[in-house]
Amino acid sequence: MVDDALKAQLQPLREKIDALDAQLLDLLNQRAAVALQVGEVKHAFDAGGPVLKPEREASLVRHLQQINGGPFPSAAIPSVWTEIVSACRGLESPLTVAYLGPQGSFSEQAAFEHFGHAVVPMRCESFDEIFRSVESGQAQVGMVPVENSTEGAVSRTLDLLLNSSLKVMGERSLRIQHCLMTQSGTMHGVTRVMAHPQALAQCQGWLAKRYPDLPWEAAPSNSEAARLAAQDASIAAIAGASAAGAWGLQFVAEGIQDDPHNRTRFLAVGKDVVAPSGNDKTSLILAVPNRSGAVYDMLAPLAENGVSMTRLESRPARTGQWEYYFYIDILGHAADEAVGRAVAQLKARAAFFKLLGSYPTQ
Numbered sequence: 445m446v447d448d449a450l451k452a453q454l455q456p457l458r459e460k461i462d463a464l465d466a467q468l469l470d471l472l473n474q475r476a477a478v479a480l481q482v483g484e485v486k487h488a489f490d491a492g493g494p495v496l497k498p499e500r501e502a503s504l505v506r507h508l509q510q511i512n513g514g515p516f517p518s519a520a521i522p523s524v525w526t527e528i529v530s531a532c533r534g535l536e537s538p539l540t541v542a543y544l545g546p547q548g549s550f551s552e553q554a555a556f557e558h559f560g561h562a563v564v565p566m567r568c569e570s571f572d573e574i575f576r577s578v579e580s581g582q583a584q585v586g587m588v589p590v591e592n593s594t595e596g597a598v599s600r601t602l603d604l605l606l607n608s609s610l611k612v613m614g615e616r617s618l619r620i621q622h623c624l625m626t627q628s629g630t631m632h633g634v635t636r637v638m639a640h641p642q643a644l645a646q647c648q649g650w651l652a653k654r655y656p657d658l659p660w661e662a663a664p665s666n667s668e669a670a671r672l673a674a675q676d677a678s679i680a681a682i683a684g685a686s687a688a689g690a691w692g693l694q695f696v697a698e699g700i701q702d703d704p705h706n707r708t709r710f711l712a713v714g715k716d717v718v719a720p721s722g723n724d725k726t727s728l729i730l731a732v733p734n735r736s737g738a739v740y741d742m743l744a745p746l747a748e749n750g751v752s753m754t755r756l757e758s759r760p761a762r763t764g765q766w767e768y769y770f771y772i773d774i775l776g777h778a779a780d781e782a783v784g785r786a787v788a789q790l791k792a793r794a795a796f797f798k799l800l801g802s803y804p805t806q
């Protein structure tokens with residue numbers, strides 16, 4: 445009786461949802477057709493030029509969040525539209541994204557969250573291979589981790605940014621939840637724990653407490669550790685939840701990172717300069733002479749032009765002279781007046797200067 449009354453009320457509502465979904469699909473198809481036209485126009489003006497326009501993607505999502513009247517949650521807009529834009533972009537031209545694999549890695553998650561799923565994945569074995577793949581044109585963009593909230597900078601990425609001609613085209617911050625996983629979901633017969641050294645470091649307190657006698661072994665990536673664990677019952681892997689799904693492993697424990705707020709920031713790198721989106725960041729590398737007050741002097745143009753710095757990281761210049769490269773992120777686009785002025789002044793003062801790129805803030 446109650447069931448019948450419930451069904452009678454639900455049915456017309458579900459019919460409404462079906463009709464709205466059909467309208468949405470029709471609109472999505474219209475959108476896809478227009479995106480194809482955009483692709484043709486771009487091709488006519490710049491054959492072989494980039495289809496990916498990060499500034500346009502970021503600003504259209506922000507605009508929708510601003511005009512959203514609800515009740516559809518504004519927080520859901522970025523992920524929904526990232527997939528819509530990704531599918532339309534994929535129709536224009538396939539986007540190949542290089543990142544640290546294998547399947548199920550955090551880098552893969554970052555790449556999909558940033559570019560959507562309508563991309564061609566290129567799973568690489570090292571950060572160097574990612575940069576090489578993009579430099580050689582095998583992939584249009586790469587996704588690389590640059591800093592972790594527990595472990596700090598990813599030094600190999602910083603070194604590659606210094607020496608490569610690639611530009612920073614975007615950023616993506618991901619919450620990192622590590623899980624311990626084995627074939628059986630127990631630690632029975634397990635003789636070692638494998639993961640990327642960064643993950644082992646991020647879980648060291650938990651491991652020392654729960655499994656103080658189990659040796660650790662470094663793997664090139666967490667998902668590679670998961671792949672190995674899928675072949676060898678004596679290995680427990682630390683990796684993200686999606687790696688368990690990708691390699692058919694069971695969880696022994698979830699969320700084992702020592703810092704529950706553990707996050708990793710990834711950068712999208714590619715060959716193209718990104719135009720202003722209205723809410724941007726600029727990354728640069730500077731070096732100053734090894735004398736007192738040099739760092740203070742170096743940063744003065746930022747304060748003088750009212751430009752905010754969001755990150756300052758140093759890395760030894762390997763000259764043996766206690767000289768450093770400074771990796772700096774500032775708010776704003778290099779094409780903005782104040783940022784442009786500050787950047788020009790920084791360049792004039794620095795012993796070394798490299799503009800890594802301006803890109804939309806996440």
Ligand SMILES: O=C(O)C(=O)C[C@]1(C(=O)O)C=C[C@@H](O)C=C1
Pocket residue numbers: 479482483495496497498500501504528529530532533536
């Ligand atoms: O506006 C463009 O340049 C497009 O190609 C369209 C579109 C979209 O689907 O909205 C797709 C890819 C670009 O990265 C940006 C936006």
